[in-house]
Amino acid sequence: MTPQPGSAGDVLTLISAGSATTRSDLARLTGLARSTISQRVDALIERGLVEETESGESTGGRPPRQLRLHTEDHAFAGVDLGATHCRVALMDISGNVLAECEDALLIGEGPEKVLAHVDQRLDHLLGQAGRPRTALRAIGIGVPGPVEFATGRPNNPPIMPGWNDYPIPEYFEGVEVLVDNDVNVMALGEHRGAFADTKHLLFVKVGTGIGCGIMAAGTLHRGAQGSAGDIGHIRVSGHEDAGCRCGNSACLEAVAGGAAIARRLTELGLPAETGADVVALVQSGNTQALRLVREAGRLIGEVLASLVNFFNPEVIVIGGALSRVHEHLLAGIRETVYRRSLPLATHHLSITPSRTGINAAALGAGILAIEHYLSPDNINRIVNA
Amino acid sequence: MTPQPGSAGDVLTLISAGSATTRSDLARLTGLARSTISQRVDALIERGLVEETESGESTGGRPPRQLRLHTEDHAFAGVDLGATHCRVALMDISGNVLAECEDALLIGEGPEKVLAHVDQRLDHLLGQAGRPRTALRAIGIGVPGPVEFATGRPNNPPIMPGWNDYPIPEYFEGVEVLVDNDVNVMALGEHRGAFADTKHLLFVKVGTGIGCGIMAAGTLHRGAQGSAGDIGHIRVSGHEDAGCRCGNSACLEAVAGGAAIARRLTELGLPAETGADVVALVQSGNTQALRLVREAGRLIGEVLASLVNFFNPEVIVIGGALSRVHEHLLAGIRETVYRRSLPLATHHLSITPSRTGINAAALGAGILAIEHYLSPDNINRIVNA
DNA sequence: CCAACTTCCGCCGAAGATCGAACAAAGGCC
DNA sequence: GGCCTTTGTTCGATCTTCGGCGGAAGTTGG
Numbered sequence: 069m070t071p072q073p074g075s076a077g078d079v080l081t082l083i084s085a086g087s088a089t090t091r092s093d094l095a096r097l098t099g100l101a102r103s104t105i106s107q108r109v110d111a112l113i114e115r116g117l118v119e120e121t122e123s124g125e126s127t128g129g130r131p132p133r134q135l136r137l138h139t140e141d142h143a144f145a146g147v148d149l150g151a152t153h154c155r156v157a158l159m160d161i162s163g164n165v166l167a168e169c170e171d172a173l174l175i176g177e178g179p180e181k182v183l184a185h186v187d188q189r190l191d192h193l194l195g196q197a198g199r200p201r202t203a204l205r206a207i208g209i210g211v212p213g214p215v216e217f218a219t220g221r222p223n224n225p226p227i228m229p230g231w232n233d234y235p236i237p238e239y240f241e242g243v244e245v246l247v248d249n250d251v252n253v254m255a256l257g258e259h260r261g262a263f264a265d266t267k268h269l270l271f272v273k274v275g276t277g278i279g280c281g282i283m284a285a286g287t288l289h290r291g292a293q294g295s296a297g298d299i300g301h302i303r304v305s306g307h308e309d310a311g312c313r314c315g316n317s318a319c320l321e322a323v324a325g326g327a328a329i330a331r332r333l334t335e336l337g338l339p340a341e342t343g344a345d346v347v348a349l350v351q352s353g354n355t356q357a358l359r360l361v362r363e364a365g366r367l368i369g370e371v372l373a374s375l376v377n378f379f380n381p382e383v384i385v386i387g388g389a390l391s392r393v394h395e396h397l398l399a400g401i402r403e404t405v406y407r408r409s410l411p412l413a414t415h416h417l418s419i420t421p422s423r424t425g426i427n428a429a430a431l432g433a434g435i436l437a438i439e440h441y442l443s444p445d446n447i448n449r450i451v452n453a
Numbered sequence: 454m455t456p457q458p459g460s461a462g463d464v465l466t467l468i469s470a471g472s473a474t475t476r477s478d479l480a481r482l483t484g485l486a487r488s489t490i491s492q493r494v495d496a497l498i499e500r501g502l503v504e505e506t507e508s509g510e511s512t513g514g515r516p517p518r519q520l521r522l523h524t525e526d527h528a529f530a531g532v533d534l535g536a537t538h539c540r541v542a543l544m545d546i547s548g549n550v551l552a553e554c555e556d557a558l559l560i561g562e563g564p565e566k567v568l569a570h571v572d573q574r575l576d577h578l579l580g581q582a583g584r585p586r587t588a589l590r591a592i593g594i595g596v597p598g599p600v601e602f603a604t605g606r607p608n609n610p611p612i613m614p615g616w617n618d619y620p621i622p623e624y625f626e627g628v629e630v631l632v633d634n635d636v637n638v639m640a641l642g643e644h645r646g647a648f649a650d651t652k653h654l655l656f657v658k659v660g661t662g663i664g665c666g667i668m669a670a671g672t673l674h675r676g677a678q679g680s681a682g683d684i685g686h687i688r689v690s691g692h693e694d695a696g697c698r699c700g701n702s703a704c705l706e707a708v709a710g711g712a713a714i715a716r717r718l719t720e721l722g723l724p725a726e727t728g729a730d731v732v733a734l735v736q737s738g739n740t741q742a743l744r745l746v747r748e749a750g751r752l753i754g755e756v757l758a759s760l761v762n763f764f765n766p767e768v769i770v771i772g773g774a775l776s777r778v779h780e781h782l783l784a785g786i787r788e789t790v791y792r793r794s795l796p797l798a799t800h801h802l803s804i805t806p807s808r809t810g811i812n813a814a815a816l817g818a819g820i821l822a823i824e825h826y827l828s829p830d831n832i833n834r835i836v837n838a
Numbered sequence: 839c840c841a842a843c844t845t846c847c848g849c850c851g852a853a854g855a856t857c858g859a860a861c862a863a864a865g866g867c868c
Numbered sequence: 869g870g871c872c873t874t875t876g877t878t879c880g881a882t883c884t885t886c887g888g889c890g891g892a893a894g895t896t897g898g
Contacts, residue, residue, distance in 0.1 A: 129874020380676025514845020
């Protein structure tokens with residue numbers, strides 16, 4: 069229950085985080101005797117979790133033997149299930165992608181069909197990477213709807229017919245499965261990949277709909293029912309006429325989501341259906357589309373301005389399909405946030421486009437799986453077994 | 454760094470939280486041998502942190518000796534500094550109030566004068582409780598403005614002239630001092646006092662201004678600059694004409710804060726200046742005042758509806774001066790939140806008035822001090838010294 | 839009222855974990 | 869090549885923890 073540094077799990081955490089690459093580092097960081105560290109490292113090597121690489125640079129004495137995660141024996145999968153697609157990334161224990169794939173897949177087909185597809189893809193990718201199925205330690209899955217994280221069951225998801233309360237982890241046998249909302253895993257992936265030393269971060273996904281993943285104190289904030297971050301249905305002023313699929317009106321998503329922009333473009337005589345169509349129009353230089361995207365940015369910025377006052381994040385990352393035209397979206401967002409939020413909160417705030425891009429969700433889901441496996445508790449269990 | 458249950462600090466945490474009251478409980482909860490537990494408990498008793506009380510109920514065998522925090526040798530202070538008042542509560546280590554006092558005090562007098570006043574009050578209360586100054590282990594202070602928690606320095610506080618960047622802890626020698634925003638300590642006090650098993654809670658203070666304390670995963674979320682929870686300057690729709698002291702317009706505080714309501718009542722020919730005046734008018738049955746309070750509730754509810762979608766708390770507690778007429782305020786808040794937030798987030802959400810009342814801040818500040826002192830790390834340091 | 843049973847708690851030898859000193863290894867520096 | 873620095877291992881000493889035993893202090897049942 070208390071920080072008492074020194075278990076094998078802690079040692080591995082330090083190696084995994086890159087905080088320590090040699091036995092001496094570990095001794096210094098943990099305060100343990102060098103002999104004790106050696107013993108811990110030996111145990112980790114014996115379990116195939118750590119390996120020694122070439123000797124490092126000498127600093128005037130014997131050069132230290134470098135340590136790193138042993139990347140051969142284990143595999144992890146990150147699965148990104150969207151409304152109409154499925155991406156799977158196979159990763160090694162240090163987060164490198166070994167193989168990945170993407171196909172069209174309708175989530176509305178229901179859990180059995182979709183998960184069977186995922187399972188088959190997993191086998192395929194494992195074969196491609198030359199690793200046996202038994203190497204697969206954990207799977208992370210991001211789904212487009214709220215999930216009860218502890219059980220991996222979707223919780224009344226609006227766009228996942230047939231999935232309500234379906235126990236996704238039970239479908240896969242012999243592997244640990246973690247299921248979370250897609251925006252949450254994107255936030256996790258972005259945080260670990262690009263902003264690891266940031267404590268409080270918001271990841272805003274602007275696609276067909278609008279959602280937000282929340283990193284608070286370095287961990288995902290999921291809220292009481294796992295529905296935290298559902299900012300798509302926050303009301304924006306001056307759009308009472310815009311009805312939303314949720315039954316209310318003036319929801320952010322109903323005026324600034326990709327679908328909403330597409331609809332308004334269609335009304336202007338520019339046929340568009342999806343966020344991708346909007347992006348295409350903007351990239352073709354259409355000024356109407358550009359104006360609408362920037363206006364959407366302002367509306368999103370209005371909501372984010374409130375959330376900046378409330379949550380006081382260090383970084384806001386903008387991702388999702390529409391972030392492909394992020395310069396215009398960001399212009400609107402920044403303009404509003406910096407005008408409407410308190411100076412203290414905005415002074416050190418940065419608002420940036422996603423760095424992980426299209427694969428954000430799959431990578432984040434994989435990281436969710438890896439971090440679960442590498443958690444000190446789990447490692448101690450493995451080492452002491 | 455890892456949960457490795459068993460240090461003296463952990464044992465004390467279990468006793469303090471009431472999770473364990475006997476040595477057997479401790480052995481069961483920690484998984485340590487009974488003999489080891491006895492040794493830990495002995496050390497804690499020797500340091501004057503734990504004491505044995507009467508034997509408990511027998512369950513068929515020898516009755517266990519009950520353990521509890523030793524409340525005699527230590528004292529902690531919680532200080533609530535408002536714009537115009539100062540409350541100090543002296544508490545024992547288990548959070549019971551030994552003595553308290555309240556006086557009018559203008560925070561604008563500046564740190565030296567105000568802190569000298571606090572110091573004198575502390576001596577007075579210690580005398581009243583019959584404890585020497587040396588018994589005072591830690592002081593928690595809540596101030597009406599943003600604070601850099603790590604250093605205890607106010608950060609550009611708007612209503613605390615002369616306090617900017619003043620290192621409050623250094624004023625007190627030989628005692629640990631923790632300084633935080635007043636709303637934060639109120640949230641902490643309310644959480645520990647009434648909603649200890651709640652993970653995510655918002656405490657909304659409606660007084661002259663409007664602020665919010667955030668408990669996320671059982672701990673205070675302070676944000677990157679310690680300005681999290683500053684919801685008073687979130688924009689509400691349809692009140693563009695209402696100018697706010699922050700320079701923007703349509704801020705929640707400028708339309709629904711106690712000062713704003715008082716101003717509007719004055720315009721209606723009902724002279725009022727402060728939140729207390731508003732409360733008095735409502736309690737006297739004035740329908741104009743009642744209408745305005747309810748309307749203020751709706752506006753606050755509009756903002757909270759957004760935050761419920763974003764943060765997904767289990768409980769929202771309403772406190773502050775205006776919560777004395779909470780039935781009317783809450784009616785407006787509930788009405789709007791339940792209409793505008795997503796069903797998943799509101800289904801198990803409860804919105805209730807504060808239970809700790811007028812002393813919320815002083816109690817919360819005291820709890821901040823006590824929890825700091827009782828933190829496993831600190832206790833281990835004390836026991837191993 | 840007393841014996842049998844249950845639970846609690848301290849004592850103590852055994853087992854295990856950690857430490858630190860000494861030593862070996864491997865490079866840099868002159 | 870000799871000396872210095874840093875790294876890593878070996879090994880006995882020390883400290884911690886465990887768990888069995890017995891005494892303490894109750895309840896239960898005849």
